[in-house]
Amino acid sequence: MVLTSVLTKEANGQNKELNTDFQKMDMDALVKSASRVIAPLWPIATFAARHPWMGLEKQSFEQVARWLKNTRNVDIYPSASMIQSAKDRGEIDEDFLELGLQRWLSSHSINIPREMAERFCRASLKLDPLPTNLLSSPELNTLVEGLSVLNPDRKFSMKPLSLYVKNQNSERLVNTLDHHMIKWCKFYLDDSQAGWTMPNREKGFYRAWKQLISHDPALSKGQRKLLKDWPEETHVALTKALTALEIPESQIPNYLEGHLLSLPGWAGMMLWRSQQSSLERSLLTEYLAVRISMEWALLKPYLPLSNQQSHKDISVASLLASWIHWGSLTTEEWSQMSTIEQNEYLTFAYRFDETVRRKLWLEAWEQTYTEQLSEKINSKQSVKNDKETLAQLAFCIDVRSEPFRRKLEKEGPFETIGIAGFFGLPIATSELGCTHSHSSLPVILKPQHKIEESTGESELKQYQQRKQVANSLSYTFKRMKQNVFASLLLPEISGPWLSLQMVARSFVPRRANGAIRNLREAWLRKPDTKLSLQHVHDTKADIPVGFSEEEKVNYARQALSMMGLTKNFAPLVVICGHGSQSTNNPYAAALDCGACGGAAGGFNARVLAVLCNLHEVRESLYTEGIEIPEDTVFVAAEHKTTVDDLHWLYVPKLSQSAQEAFDRINAVLPKVSHDANRERLSHLPNFHSHFKNPKTEAHRFAEDWSEIRPEWGLARNAAFIIGQRDLTEDCNLEGRAFLHSYDWRQDHDGDLLANIIAGPGTVAQWINLQYYASTVAPHYYGSGNKATQTVTASLGVMQGNASDLLTGFPWQSVMKSDNEVYHSPLRLLVVIQAPREYVERLLNNDPTFSQKVENGWIRLATVNQEGNWENW
Structure with missing residues (x-):
C-alpha cells in the first residue's frame, strides 16, 4: 500500500517532501470516504436544510443510531x-x-x-x-x-487518542485540541467580517497554518518547535502524523471519521467549501492534516499509549x-x-x-x-363547488403554505396547487443595482441561467447613487469599528443615534422597524424593472444571461406539467413564491426557503409568470397540446409566512375575467390572512389569545428584535403528500404536510413522479431529518439557546466565543419550553397517490429512493385509484 512506503521513507528521513500524485489520490480517497459521517454546512446567511446522515443511508437507521451511541454517545x-x-x-x-x-x-x-x-x-x-x-x-x-x-x-472502531489523555489540569486533550482548531478555522474561513485577514490564506489552510503555528503563544515552546519543522505538504504531514501516532492502516478511515465527528460543524463547513471551488477541493484533507498534526504535538509527551478500546x-x-x-x-x-x-x-x-x-x-x-392521517383523508367530506374556478394559485410545497391554502379555498372558487417553490427554474438572480448574483434554486442544484433586473439608464444611475449612499454609511461604520483609532471615536459619534434606535426598537418595535424600513425604501425609490429573459451571448459570463426561445418554452412546459396544470386554465393564474420577515435573527434565511439557501421565491415566481404570458411561448405550447386561453393571465406574488400575507410582485394588464378574479382575491385576502395568522399564532407559546387582531400581533412578532421565535418555521413537518388536491382538500393537515400536486393519469412513463421524488422529495427529507436531529440530539445536532448564540465570521453561530460551528436549529425552533418539545421527531412519511405499479416502477428504477425506504430513512404509503391506503 502507498501509505506503508510513505511511512517507511518518512521514518528513515529519506524524503521529507515526498508528494506524488498517487499518494495524494490515496489520502484524498481516504478523507473522502471518511467524510460520509458529516454533512456539508452552508453559511448561515444562505442557510439550507442539511440531512446530517446523508452519507450513511447505505446502513439502516438503527445501525447508524447504534454506531453514534457507541462512538459519540449521541442518541438519535x-x-x-x-x-x-x-x-x-x-x-x-x-x-x-x-x-x-x-x-x-x-x-x-x-x-x-x-x-x-x-x-x-x-x-x-x-x-x-x-x-x-x-x-x-x-x-x-x-x-x-x-x-x-x-x-x-x-466492530472495532478507533477513537482519537487525545480523547483518552488528560493534562495536568485534568482536562481531556481532545478539548484542548478542539479549542485550537476552532481558533484556526475562524482565522481561515473568515473572509468578510474580520478587519485583518489570515496571512498566506491564498495558499490554503494547511500552508497558512504552517507559516503561523511556530508563533502561536497558546502553545508551549517545545510544541512550537516540533511543528516548525513539520512537512510543508499537506498529504505528507497527515501521513507523518498518523505514523507518529502509530495508527494501524486498517483503522485510519475510522480514525479520520472520529476526528471529523469531534467538530462536525467546522468540518462540515470545510467540506462545503471544498465542494464550491476547485482551488479548495482538498480543504477537508488540509483540515485533518492540521488537526492530527496538532494532536501529535499535544500528545507527544504521553506517547506511546496503550491500546485503547472503542467499546466497553x-x-x-x-x-x-x-x-x-x-x-x-x-x-x-x-x-x-x-x-x-x-x-x-x-x-x-x-x-x-x-x-x-x-x-x-x-x-x-x-x-x-x-x-390518523389516513383516517383524516378517507373521512373528509368534500363538497364539490359547481361554480367555475376563478383563479388557480400555485404555492410552494412548504408546510406553511397548507393552512393559507386551506383558508383561501374556503373563501371562494379558488384552486390551489403545490410545486417546489423555485418552480423548476435553475437561475441565479441579479437584482437591480447589484454587481453580483445569488442562486435562487435548491442548493443540491446549480444555476444554468442568470436573470437580471434592468431599467432605464437614467433611472438606474440615480438608483445606484442612492443605494451607494445607503451602503456607504453601513460600510464606513463597519470599517470604523475594525480600526484601532477610529473605534475610539465611534461611540461618541454613533452613541446618541444608536441609543435612540435601541430604545425605539425595544419599546415600540413594530413602529420603529417599520419607520426605518419605510425611510430606507423612500430614500431608495426603486424604479419599475424588466427582466432579462432574452438570451444574451456573453463569453465572459460563467452562465448565460436569459433563455433561448426553446428554453423559454421548455421551462414553462416543465413547470405547468409539474403542477398538473395543462388544461382547464382559470382566467387568473397566480404563481406564489414565499419568504419571511424577521428582525435581528441569525436564522432569518432558515425561515425563507428550507431548500434554496435562504433565497425567497418571489423572483422565480415573477420569471415564470412572465414566461407564461409570452405570446411566442403560448403558441409553442399550443402545438404540444397545452392550450392557454387568451383571457388567462399569469401574475406573481409572494407569501410572507411570518405574517401570512400575500404581496403582489407582478401584475400585467388583466383581461376582464382575470380582473374580476384578481379583485375577488384581494377582497378575501384580509380575512384569509386574519384566519391563517390566528391559527398559526395560537401554537406559539407566548401568544396571548385576547389580542383582537392576529395580523397586528404577527407583525409585532416579525418586527420585535428581541423576539426569539417569530414563527415556528417548518417544525412538526411529518408528511410529503404527492397527489391531486382533491385528495387532501378540506382536510386540516395542521401545517404538517408538504403538498405536491401530481396526477398519475398525466404521467404515463412515470418521469414526473421520479422527478418529484428526486428533487422536492429529497429536499423534504433533508428538512425533516434536520428538524428531527435538532430535536432528539440538540446538543450535538442543534444549536442551543438562541439567546446565548454568537454569530461568528458571517459563517454561523457558536455558543460563547469558542464552540463548534453549530449545525442545526436552536431550541426555540423545536421546543415549546425548556421541558416540552414542540416538534414531533418523526421520519418523513411519503404518500403517493398512484396505482401500485407506478410505485413499484419507481422503486425499481430509483435505487437511492428504494434504499431510503428499505433502511428506514423515510416511510412510504400509497393511495391507489380506488382510494385505498397501503403502507409499504
Whole structure:
C-alpha cells in the first residue's frame, strides 16, 4: 500500500517532501470516504436544510443510531420524556407498540419461554430506569460472581487518542485540541467580517497554518518547535502524523471519521467549501492534516499509549438487574438455572436493549400518525363547488403554505396547487443595482441561467447613487469599528443615534422597524424593472444571461406539467413564491426557503409568470397540446409566512375575467390572512389569545428584535403528500404536510413522479431529518439557546466565543419550553397517490429512493385509484 512506503521513507528521513500524485489520490480517497459521517454546512446567511446522515443511508437507521451511541454517545431515538409526552398528548397508540413488539419477537430466535420474554419486554418498554439501589446491592454482586463478562462481537472502531489523555489540569486533550482548531478555522474561513485577514490564506489552510503555528503563544515552546519543522505538504504531514501516532492502516478511515465527528460543524463547513471551488477541493484533507498534526504535538509527551478500546464490555450485573426489575425474576429462580439458561436470559436482555425499546416506541408513534392521517383523508367530506374556478394559485410545497391554502379555498372558487417553490427554474438572480448574483434554486442544484433586473439608464444611475449612499454609511461604520483609532471615536459619534434606535426598537418595535424600513425604501425609490429573459451571448459570463426561445418554452412546459396544470386554465393564474420577515435573527434565511439557501421565491415566481404570458411561448405550447386561453393571465406574488400575507410582485394588464378574479382575491385576502395568522399564532407559546387582531400581533412578532421565535418555521413537518388536491382538500393537515400536486393519469412513463421524488422529495427529507436531529440530539445536532448564540465570521453561530460551528436549529425552533418539545421527531412519511405499479416502477428504477425506504430513512404509503391506503 502507498501509505506503508510513505511511512517507511518518512521514518528513515529519506524524503521529507515526498508528494506524488498517487499518494495524494490515496489520502484524498481516504478523507473522502471518511467524510460520509458529516454533512456539508452552508453559511448561515444562505442557510439550507442539511440531512446530517446523508452519507450513511447505505446502513439502516438503527445501525447508524447504534454506531453514534457507541462512538459519540449521541442518541438519535426520541428520549423517554419525549415519548411519554407524546403518549400523554394522544400521539402514540400503544396497540401499535404491541404489534411492533410481536413482530420483533417473531423475527428473532428466542431460547427462553415466550411468556417470560413478553413479560420482560412489556415491563422494560415503560422506559423507567433500573433502580440504583438494585444495581449496587451486594446480593446482585454475589449472583454475578464467577460469571464470564458478556463481550459481544462488535466492530472495532478507533477513537482519537487525545480523547483518552488528560493534562495536568485534568482536562481531556481532545478539548484542548478542539479549542485550537476552532481558533484556526475562524482565522481561515473568515473572509468578510474580520478587519485583518489570515496571512498566506491564498495558499490554503494547511500552508497558512504552517507559516503561523511556530508563533502561536497558546502553545508551549517545545510544541512550537516540533511543528516548525513539520512537512510543508499537506498529504505528507497527515501521513507523518498518523505514523507518529502509530495508527494501524486498517483503522485510519475510522480514525479520520472520529476526528471529523469531534467538530462536525467546522468540518462540515470545510467540506462545503471544498465542494464550491476547485482551488479548495482538498480543504477537508488540509483540515485533518492540521488537526492530527496538532494532536501529535499535544500528545507527544504521553506517547506511546496503550491500546485503547472503542467499546466497553457489557455489564452482566445490569442485564441481571433488568431481569429482576422488569422480568420479575427472583434470585432463587436465577440460582436454579443452568449456566446455559443463564446465558440465554442475559443474551435476550442484551438484544432487547434501550435502542430497540426506543425504536419500537418511535415506530408506534410514526404508525399512529400514519393511521390518523389516513383516517383524516378517507373521512373528509368534500363538497364539490359547481361554480367555475376563478383563479388557480400555485404555492410552494412548504408546510406553511397548507393552512393559507386551506383558508383561501374556503373563501371562494379558488384552486390551489403545490410545486417546489423555485418552480423548476435553475437561475441565479441579479437584482437591480447589484454587481453580483445569488442562486435562487435548491442548493443540491446549480444555476444554468442568470436573470437580471434592468431599467432605464437614467433611472438606474440615480438608483445606484442612492443605494451607494445607503451602503456607504453601513460600510464606513463597519470599517470604523475594525480600526484601532477610529473605534475610539465611534461611540461618541454613533452613541446618541444608536441609543435612540435601541430604545425605539425595544419599546415600540413594530413602529420603529417599520419607520426605518419605510425611510430606507423612500430614500431608495426603486424604479419599475424588466427582466432579462432574452438570451444574451456573453463569453465572459460563467452562465448565460436569459433563455433561448426553446428554453423559454421548455421551462414553462416543465413547470405547468409539474403542477398538473395543462388544461382547464382559470382566467387568473397566480404563481406564489414565499419568504419571511424577521428582525435581528441569525436564522432569518432558515425561515425563507428550507431548500434554496435562504433565497425567497418571489423572483422565480415573477420569471415564470412572465414566461407564461409570452405570446411566442403560448403558441409553442399550443402545438404540444397545452392550450392557454387568451383571457388567462399569469401574475406573481409572494407569501410572507411570518405574517401570512400575500404581496403582489407582478401584475400585467388583466383581461376582464382575470380582473374580476384578481379583485375577488384581494377582497378575501384580509380575512384569509386574519384566519391563517390566528391559527398559526395560537401554537406559539407566548401568544396571548385576547389580542383582537392576529395580523397586528404577527407583525409585532416579525418586527420585535428581541423576539426569539417569530414563527415556528417548518417544525412538526411529518408528511410529503404527492397527489391531486382533491385528495387532501378540506382536510386540516395542521401545517404538517408538504403538498405536491401530481396526477398519475398525466404521467404515463412515470418521469414526473421520479422527478418529484428526486428533487422536492429529497429536499423534504433533508428538512425533516434536520428538524428531527435538532430535536432528539440538540446538543450535538442543534444549536442551543438562541439567546446565548454568537454569530461568528458571517459563517454561523457558536455558543460563547469558542464552540463548534453549530449545525442545526436552536431550541426555540423545536421546543415549546425548556421541558416540552414542540416538534414531533418523526421520519418523513411519503404518500403517493398512484396505482401500485407506478410505485413499484419507481422503486425499481430509483435505487437511492428504494434504499431510503428499505433502511428506514423515510416511510412510504400509497393511495391507489380506488382510494385505498397501503403502507409499504
